[in-house]
Amino acid sequence: SEELAALFGPGVREEVLAAAAGTGRQDVLAELDPAAVTPSVELLRTILRYAGGLPEARIAALRPLVRRLVDELTRRLATRLRPALTGTTTARPTRRPGGRLDLPRTLRANLATARRTADGTVRVIPEKPVFRSRARRSADWRLILVTDVSGSMEASTIWSALTASVLAGVPTLSTHFLAFSTEVVDLTGHVHDPLSLLLEVSVGGGTHIAAGLRHARELIEVPSRTLVVVISDFEEGAPPAGLLAEVRALVNTGCHVLGCASLDDAGRPRYSTGMAGQLVAAGMPVAALSPLELARWIWEKTA
Template sequence: DAGSPAGASPPRAEGGLLAPDDRWRLVLGRRKDQLPSSAASLATALDELYGSGRGEGSRGGLTGPGSGGGREVPYPGVREWSEELAVLFGPGIREEVLAAAATSGRKDVLAELHPDSVRPSVDLLRTVLRHAGGLPEARLAALRPLVRRLVEALTRELATRLRPALHGTALPRPSRRPGGGLDLPRTLRANLATARRAPDGTVQVIPEHPVFRTRARRSADWRLILVTDVSGSMEASTVWAALTASVLAGVPTLSTHFLAFSTEVIDLTGHVEDPLSLLLEVSVGGGTHIAAGLRHARELVTVPSRTLVVVVSDFEEGYPLGGLLAEVRALVGAGCHVLGCASLDDTGRPRYSTGVAGQLVAAGMPVAALSPLELARWVGEKIT
């Protein structure tokens, strides 16, 4: 329906619904002189969203004298615009419009986004984190509820998708607490003292102490080291890597480490179980020194055969390749399981140096463009 976002009430002017011709004038952004005065607020709201002179009516020769959706004077600020959007289109559409404006570069709208109403997306989370990086603590505190809501929702969604790929990472063990299925052999052995012979000669066991099967948290006998490139070109992949690491940190059989590197390496393992804290600690920017990240990872290895080293990068190494290849060969030679995950751009397509990746493959490290789900499957196959 022209002029009405999905799920919103049709725009109204004073006295009732706008006439179809007036609604088209608003959509096309032309002939504002023919709009009723009561439609001025609608025209202004649309101009603030699309930009005066940049709406649909500004292209294709439709503009001319009297063109443009609304008044020349913009709203005094984003709060007034936000309130007007809620009145005109409803709170749901207001959150959609503000989120779209934020991801397109309007950082001033972030303070108006309601944490409980906004639709979570990685793009919006990246925008908020990018903006939060340069804020003083007082203003950052105001954004924390929004960041927390986005991170929790996205992590929960990701965990739902990853858990099936990680099946089998916990083992059943006997328990006296009800909850799992009855472990009949163990129950019989535990209750032999209650065995009685019935008059017909059969033996009956009264299970005074039944034993059940439960899901066990086995000791963390595998180590996963995520070596994550946080150079300037890696923003989208960094968010996914941090969320994935937080999900994997909940796997009982894994001890998950998170190393962030550009030209320096920072060990953020202490934050890995809290994705909000982890993402707020990650600072994207700088050059790329993959060899330094792998060197630090090698220092964390204790049992090579039970160690997974996953590098998330575009493999645009800024230092001589000899050092990088030597680190890969050292890890592979020690018996570690290594994997290179190519970075993904905003559309989910792989973007990485195929030349460097080819040399890494020859050195013993497979390189693939994996989604978080595919990475979880690889991890699950290794540790089960």
């Protein structure tokens, strides 16, 4: 490690160490410099995979590195998602200072003060400036992310957690995060802290999508203002009849439902097309969406 830094600089050193970690070298994790490492989902996934088998003291030592990776990846994702979510608030005129000056409205509101000066120019005295403030476009919506954390969903689970934390910052959304394998765990209390959320998620086990949807249905208060998004490979481990019944029950409440197919490391969809077809027939659309495309779907539904 020291020779790499001396010969090629800290950047190459961190790349080599990260690659070594990716091949299973747990001993190099402690050598990674949080300030210099290049953040990536692959590296974060590697660290989280090995963290489960490490003693608490080693996990504590890795927290600064994990925090740096999560913060940077969340920041990058937020930069991509926020333009798709800007419609959740609209600008409205106000006389209360605090927002940006609305120049056209200010001019119209102060035409009575217009005076021609000695050199022939017209001057308007803005006695009543008009500003632009942010206003909620509509009533709050409830977003329930039902996330498959079975053993085959490792990469998608990380993206789901990061996306949930970004969406939790949207003022018109109340974001809930349900993690399920054969059991269902409500991690909504951690949704504003992606690091805490990722450390709480336990990846592994089987798949019981129906149980996750049943729990989601219990959280619905205003169906017309509720979005239920299932992120899974749809390899249901329980009898399909139970899952299809839960989907129909959700659809019948009047809420908006969507199935998001899991993506592999290369961004290709990886899911049971047969089960997805049955879910579509039951009333739940299924699509392979990136986090950005999911944000656009949310904006379209809440418009």
